[in-house]
Amino acid sequence: MKKTGSEILLECLVKEGVDTIFGYPGGTVINIYNDLMNYPIKHVLTRHEQAAVHAADGYARVSGKVGVAIATSGPGATNTITGIATAYMDSIPMVIITGQVPTPLIGNDAFQEADIMGITRPITKHNYLVKDVKDLARIIKQAFYIARTGRPGPVVVDLPKDVQIASTKFEYPETVDIRGYKPNYTGNPRQIEKAVKMLLAAKKPVLYVGGGATLSDTSEELGKLAEMIQAPVTTTLMGMACFPKRHPLSLGMLGMHGTYYANMAVTNSDLLVAIGARFDDRVTGKIATFAPHAKIIHIDIDPTSIKKNVRVDLPIVGDLKNVLAQLTEKLSQCTLEISETVASSEPWREQILEWKAQHPMAYKPSKTVIKPQYVIEKVRELTNEDAIVTTEVGQHQMWTAQFFDFTKPRTFVTSGGLGTMGFGLPSALGAQAAFPERQVIDISGDGSFQMNSQELATLVQYRLPVKIVILNNNFLGMVRQWQQLFFDKRYSQTCMELPIDFIKLAEAYGATGLRATKPEEVEEVIRKGLETPGPVIMEFKVAREENVLPMVPAGAGLNEMVLAS
Amino acid sequence: MKHTISVLVENEFGVLSRVVGLFSGRGFNIESLTVAPTLESSISRMTIVTRGDDQILEQITKQLNKLIDVIKVIDFTDEEFVERELALVKVTAEDNTRAEVLRIVDIFRANVVDVTPRTYTIEITGAPKKIDAILELLRPMGLKELVRSGPVVLGRGPKGWKST
Numbered sequence: 001m002k003k004t005g006s007e008i009l010l011e012c013l014v015k016e017g018v019d020t021i022f023g024y025p026g027g028t029v030i031n032i033y034n035d036l037m038n039y040p041i042k043h044v045l046t047r048h049e050q051a052a053v054h055a056a057d058g059y060a061r062v063s064g065k066v067g068v069a070i071a072t073s074g075p076g077a078t079n080t081i082t083g084i085a086t087a088y089m090d091s092i093p094m095v096i097i098t099g100q101v102p103t104p105l106i107g108n109d110a111f112q113e114a115d116i117m118g119i120t121r122p123i124t125k126h127n128y129l130v131k132d133v134k135d136l137a138r139i140i141k142q143a144f145y146i147a148r149t150g151r152p153g154p155v156v157v158d159l160p161k162d163v164q165i166a167s168t169k170f171e172y173p174e175t176v177d178i179r180g181y182k183p184n185y186t187g188n189p190r191q192i193e194k195a196v197k198m199l200l201a202a203k204k205p206v207l208y209v210g211g212g213a214t215l216s217d218t219s220e221e222l223g224k225l226a227e228m229i230q231a232p233v234t235t236t237l238m239g240m241a242c243f244p245k246r247h248p249l250s251l252g253m254l255g256m257h258g259t260y261y262a263n264m265a266v267t268n269s270d271l272l273v274a275i276g277a278r279f280d281d282r283v284t285g286k287i288a289t290f291a292p293h294a295k296i297i298h299i300d301i302d303p304t305s306i307k308k309n310v311r312v313d314l315p316i317v318g319d320l321k322n323v324l325a326q327l328t329e330k331l332s333q334c335t336l337e338i339s340e341t342v343a344s345s346e347p348w349r350e351q352i353l354e355w356k357a358q359h360p361m362a363y364k365p366s367k368t369v370i371k372p373q374y375v376i377e378k379v380r381e382l383t384n385e386d387a388i389v390t391t392e393v394g395q396h397q398m399w400t401a402q403f404f405d406f407t408k409p410r411t412f413v414t415s416g417g418l419g420t421m422g423f424g425l426p427s428a429l430g431a432q433a434a435f436p437e438r439q440v441i442d443i444s445g446d447g448s449f450q451m452n453s454q455e456l457a458t459l460v461q462y463r464l465p466v467k468i469v470i471l472n473n474n475f476l477g478m479v480r481q482w483q484q485l486f487f488d489k490r491y492s493q494t495c496m497e498l499p500i501d502f503i504k505l506a507e508a509y510g511a512t513g514l515r516a517t518k519p520e521e522v523e524e525v526i527r528k529g530l531e532t533p534g535p536v537i538m539e540f541k542v543a544r545e546e547n548v549l550p551m552v553p554a555g556a557g558l559n560e561m562v563l564a565s
Numbered sequence: 566m567k568h569t570i571s572v573l574v575e576n577e578f579g580v581l582s583r584v585v586g587l588f589s590g591r592g593f594n595i596e597s598l599t600v601a602p603t604l605e606s607s608i609s610r611m612t613i614v615t616r617g618d619d620q621i622l623e624q625i626t627k628q629l630n631k632l633i634d635v636i637k638v639i640d641f642t643d644e645e646f647v648e649r650e651l652a653l654v655k656v657t658a659e660d661n662t663r664a665e666v667l668r669i670v671d672i673f674r675a676n677v678v679d680v681t682p683r684t685y686t687i688e689i690t691g692a693p694k695k696i697d698a699i700l701e702l703l704r705p706m707g708l709k710e711l712v713r714s715g716p717v718v719l720g721r722g723p724k725g726w727k728s729t
Contacts, residue, residue: 121583122590126633129578146633180575180636304627307620 005133006031006164009097010039012140015172018068020044020059020433022052026072027112028099031164044433044462047454049076051426053083053096054452058427060092061413062388063434064217066147067094073101074112077158078119082420084154085123089417090238091215093152095143102162103131116158125153133166138173145176150183151302152215183301187318187326194314195273195297196330200337202271202295204348205231208254208283211238211416212276212300212320219243219409221324222275228331230342232352234262236277237416241406251352252361255283256552257398260359263550263558265352266291274298274312276320278305280417289557299323359550359563361402370519372396372471372542375526376403379441379469382526386411387439388431392424392448395477398548400443422451425468429455432464439467439530446472446496456509459535467529470502470539473546481547485562506537515539567596568622569648569718571639572611572629573726576602580634584611587632593617593625597715604727608636612717637726645721651688651714652696653678657707658685666706673699684709 003011009032013021020042025033036043046052049071056067067087071080077098087094101110117129126146128139136159143155199205213222213235219242226233226249233243234251245252251262266272272294277283284290287309298305298312299320306315316323331338363373376399379389389404390413391397397414406412413431415423428442449470459466476494483491503513512532516525522540529538550561574580581600588595596614603610615625622640629638658666666685670677673695679686687703689696693716700708 117579118582121579121586178633181633302631304624304631308624 001170002167003170004031004035004165004167005130005136005159006035008133008136008168008170009140009159009164010035010041011170012137012172013041013068014039016140016144017065021068021070022046022055022059022430022433023070024049024052024072024076026076026099028073028101028161029070029076031161032070032097032099042433044429044458046426046429046458048452049079050083050422051429051452051455051458053080053094054086054420054423054426055430055433056094056096057083057087057092057423058390058413058430059434060094060430061427062410062431064410065093065434066144067092067430068097069094070097071099072112073099073116074114076112077114077116081119081123082422084120084156086415086418086420086423087154088123088125090211090415091152092154093147094154095140095147096154096156098156098158099164100129100158100160103160104162106160116156120156123154124156127156127158129158130160130163133163133168136163137171141173141176142178146178146181150181184317185301185319185322187299187316187323189326191314191316192323192326192330195316195327196334198271198295198297198314199229199231199273199327199331200334200341202231202341203345204268204270205229205273205345206251206265206269206271206294207231207233207273207275208236208266208277209233209239209242209275210236210277213239213242214409216276216301216320217409218276218320218324221321221328223247224328225324225331228328229338230345230349231273232265232349234258234265236280236283237401237414239277240401241409241412244407245405246407253401254558256285257402257548257550258552259361259402260550260561260563261352261355263552263561264355266294267557267559268351269294272296274300275324276300279309281309284309284558285552285560286555286557289559363546366543367519369543370516370522370540372473372540372546373399373403374519375469375471375522375540375542376400376443378522378526379443380404382523382530383441384439387441388413388428388435390414390424390428390431390440390442392442392444392451393419393421393478394445394448395481395546395548396443396445396448396471398478402548421448424448425452425455425466428466428468429458429464432466433462436464440465442466442468444468444470445477446470446474446500447476453505456506456511456535460510463534465534465536468535468537470537471542472502472539473542473544474499475544478548480545484545484547485551485553502537502539506535511535511537513537513539515541517541566618567614567616569612569614569641569646569716570626570629571641571718572613572635573603573637573639574609574611575634575636576607576609577634580609581611583632583634584629587628588615588625591624591628593621597713599715599717612715614716639720639726641718641720646718647721648692648716648718649690650693650696650716651690652700652711653686653688654700654703654711655679655684655686655709656703657683657709659683662706666703669699669702675699
């Protein structure tokens, strides 16, 4: 039976298990939108294409499914760029479909034409321009396969209008075989054996866990490994929800704004096991002084991450689910050696307790002004264990990472690699669309919130009851902090004095707005906000010049933390 | 250190751009690059000469392998290989230097492919060093224009790469 390209696209989406897509119509996708009305796919209309991509991103991060976004050609497609780059840096499985001018017009500077293939080449795992409707089904199948396998990532499919209108016999391929793409999923048994020996010999081990553990859903296997050998665990921003801070072996986050004890542990360790992490510069500080006494085992599904920044003693390429299982399997056969190892690493765990006691994660509380860290602690206290938290980017993001204890995987959604302001609200939108019944909280600063505030309309239209916490210090906080510490408090263009009435803004869209200006009002506002149905903005006027500490200044080593300002 | 690598890629639109974009995006340098289809028309072979230490080369090889369109990367640094390049050069050949030019062409087993009263255009194939050598000898006569193809490389010995 013959189907048009646009019907074939929608059939393929259904076959791939897609039930929700985010997008914004336009001239070159009008056929798709017309046929969409005949298909059981829910479409969420955002108010900007960047938000559509961030929403698909948030949807993917919390559900583990491939996020799908649609935009029209030209400016619609170029508006998706920041969203795609955000997903690329954090390895999120997504398929972004962009309309394109008809094939005979490509390259002619046609109306609303943009070379999206060229523009997205460096920020996608792969991209396709569909020139013949006969290739469409195969390309969509390949796009989803590439997006979700190996190290996940965004794939762009550029679909010209005439290809959408042309028709052909629809056949969905049963299998995918790409000869240039064969990821390796199982760890080499010899490497596993060596790793076991190194783990048993280590007296000061640290497990360094990154986004790979979140993407591969291996928090259980991780917990098993850590407890088996009693190894302390530190996580990056991206791996945070895989290991709860309240666990006795948890060191919290490491790196530029990590805890004192995590950074000291890494600096003094004799074995660092990197699990789905990539030794990003926010984590390592000065590479020359990073983990100077440690042997390094690096477990990752992507060989390019290994030995890219840091010398590695034992690389293991594979899917974390397999490799961690292989490791615990082999270790479970060495019960005698394990008890010896655990005994000999006891002084190490005691040293860590000492470091924890010397410099716990803390802030100066106040009775007169609202401290942002206090708000975050209160939000954690008053929300459900499985509440999903998204953040924007800046000081509030770091305070969330420091003071919010995540206990369930896939509950922390934040832009780590690219650090995109404007990510929090739309990604919360996407997360709420994935789980309409769960609490979804977006923690934001006053600067970041204004980057995609138009999405309040989407929240209200689709009844997505996201609760937005705005920590308002009338500053571009993180940059202001750097200006204070390194530029003599020359606050160039970081002061946003204009007092915006966020309550009026919320009500303008049909949402609820609440505000707290004194510490004693905080709990009340949070309670009320969480109870109120529908989307809510909770604005907190917080201390203006609070700093995120500890801090490892740029170019310094992890052991050169600034602890007080 | 100079490295020559052969990259076998899908013969699809945009693949060359992808590979070159990878090099420029990550700050790897390309000294020369040639590409053409192989025995199988759906696969093209690129030969790239790049410069860098072992760590850089390892990163380049891994990043290339990561590309969906790249089927295989062959690093010839540690292997025995045959390397050949083609050059076309237009040399000034006035009355007093014409004979000398022809003698050099003869010594290097090159060919004259174009003649005018004042110039010769010469075709040379050989190892890149041979081409460097003949150019050095011809330089004093006056080189008007030069085009080099960049080297292509094949491993020595009985084994040959073909997709199955």
